[in-house]
Amino acid sequence: MNADLRTPPHLSRRSLIAGGLAASTAALLGSAATARGTQPPAVLPGGSAGGRKRVLRFAHPTDIHVQPELKATEGMTACFAHMMSLADRPELIITGGDLPMDSRATPEPRSRIEWDLFKKVLADTVPAAVRIEHACGNHDIFGQNRKASGLTGSESFFGKKWFMDAFGYKAPYRSFDRAGWHFIVLDSMELLPEDDYRARLDPEQMAWLKADLAATPASTPVVVVSHAPIMSVANFLDKADTIWQKTSIDLVIEDRRMHTDCREIEAIFRKHGNVKLCLSGHLHLLDRCTYNGVTYICDGAVSGAKWRGSKRQTPEGYGLIDLYSDGSFEHTYQGFGWVAVGKPLAPAAAPAAAPAAPAR
Template sequence: MTSHDTRNAGLSRREALKVAGLGAAGLAVGGLPLGALGSSCVASVGPPAGGRELVARIGHLSDTHVQPERRAAEGLEACLAHVQARKDKVDLIITGGDSIMDCFEQNEARTTLQWDIWQKAWKHGNSLPVHSVVGNHDVWGWNKGDSRCTGQELRYGKKWACEMFGRERSFTSFDVPSRSPGSAAKWHVVLLDSIAHDPNDPHGYIGELGDEQTDWLKSDLAALDRATPVMIVSHIPILSATVLLGEPNKAHVREVGSGVIHADSTKLRDLFAQHSSIKCCLSGHMHRIDRVDFRGVSYLCNGAVSGNWWKGAHYECNEGYAVMELYSDGSFDAAYETYGWKAERA
């Protein structure tokens, strides 16, 4: 996360007030704040677990910000060890973007160094299937002034990240089958690419899908059996109460920019309202923890593996990851887990 863009992201005043109220309600579940500094906190949607079949348990690891400094690779490997040592076994991992500290404004040498460290950490520390989302800091060279890129480089933009993730396109979807032998239950997972060029800043970005990806998303959702529950993952939040936590400016205006919440948030939420199978949307980017339940969809901003960019806790967000338990009836349980990381003194 980093942006100075302050364009309206599609939230009207009335909607913003509703979100603020819902966000406050969502932040306290069962008397325990979702952003608590303890080792874990849990929220549940749906009927009691007794009558539900667990389809899959997914680890959502966002904002790892791997770099050669601050023992970041060691921290990521500690997180991966924690995920894989759980008694309640995780079936797969989804990374939520900002895999490396930054290549948006870095040269090729620094970018190569960061991706090499990231690759080695995963190779040495992980044995689970992994699917990844692109974050703004994973996009190489869009700030041409600082990166010295021309735009003609073979790995320019999102190509480098896609190469690291092992796919050709920055957005995708897949089915997650049930862990129970013989079960036909499944969830559909959509990985979105949140990062678009800022039309007002040639060196910046905003959160937006764009026409091509929006059309693809509509087709992907339309092709699904309505009985198949859907989880959507983006880097930048589609809806989040955390964007309202900043102080107003000198004119007493609380600015919510399109770099911290999707500029096409209204369009996406209207699309989601046409598909009751969409149950939850996960995001990262903010290095904060919250949950907003709105129009039948739960929006969860799931903290950061790196906490305060490997400098300790970021407000209520300790270094951690989310665990999503997905059930056959479309319900889910969500928990944020810390993994005991002790940051270096800044």
């Protein structure tokens, strides 16, 4: 058997799900494949004929959305307990954001309950020896929707300050080195007037990203983690079918769903040439695409469809990534055996008719 398509002995076929294009996710469910960071070696990263050495295993659980309802706390516990019980457990965890169900449009007392749950589950399941880093998601921006949250904006913990204080961060983005790799954790959420946001780096963070990569040796491979995808094919399947049809027959991606500055970010990556892997969440869908030598993976969601089962064909799970000394990687979307108690939300009513095609 090809060593790169083996089933690790500690993982059952049932719980192991390979990464792949969103459109082919269903076909891959239950397969024993581990997604390699390589295809044709001339173009894609991750290829190594042999002699490579694994230097780090890390986990990327994203979109946890913990809350007291729908057994979400038990679900998050099951996820992290599963991760930590692997015979070959990860040495590093980078969460992808959207940690509580919501603290953006939720009154403070309720948000505090969800954050307390999040911290308690982490403390109960992850040993201190395992480093944990967090990316900031839209649902982590405390009270940003002032009307819905009842906050004024003058609170000392308002907005991203809560997230930073919770984990002792000076900024919602940062970088660090580990095992010969460089890790960049971005803050995807640019705040807009009217309490809104879009997926974009503000000018200050963009300048920081350029400087950070410029200061990284070209020989050091880089992993980037952001809440919203920098690039994603699952976006074309993300919107409710009914809204999609109603809005336009064109394939339009909302500015909340994917980095609107993807061209600028991609150009920066291309200039430096050592960014290998970009991980994201936000869509709760599993996809993978490669462009100009960088692989972009949207890593599903721990919560699936917010604890109501799979979202489309992506079930509850988390990313498990092996990094190698030669700059290659392997990625697996790892289930943790969760069976949702929440019923799927009813689909929205179908539109009366799809819009007519414009004249060409």
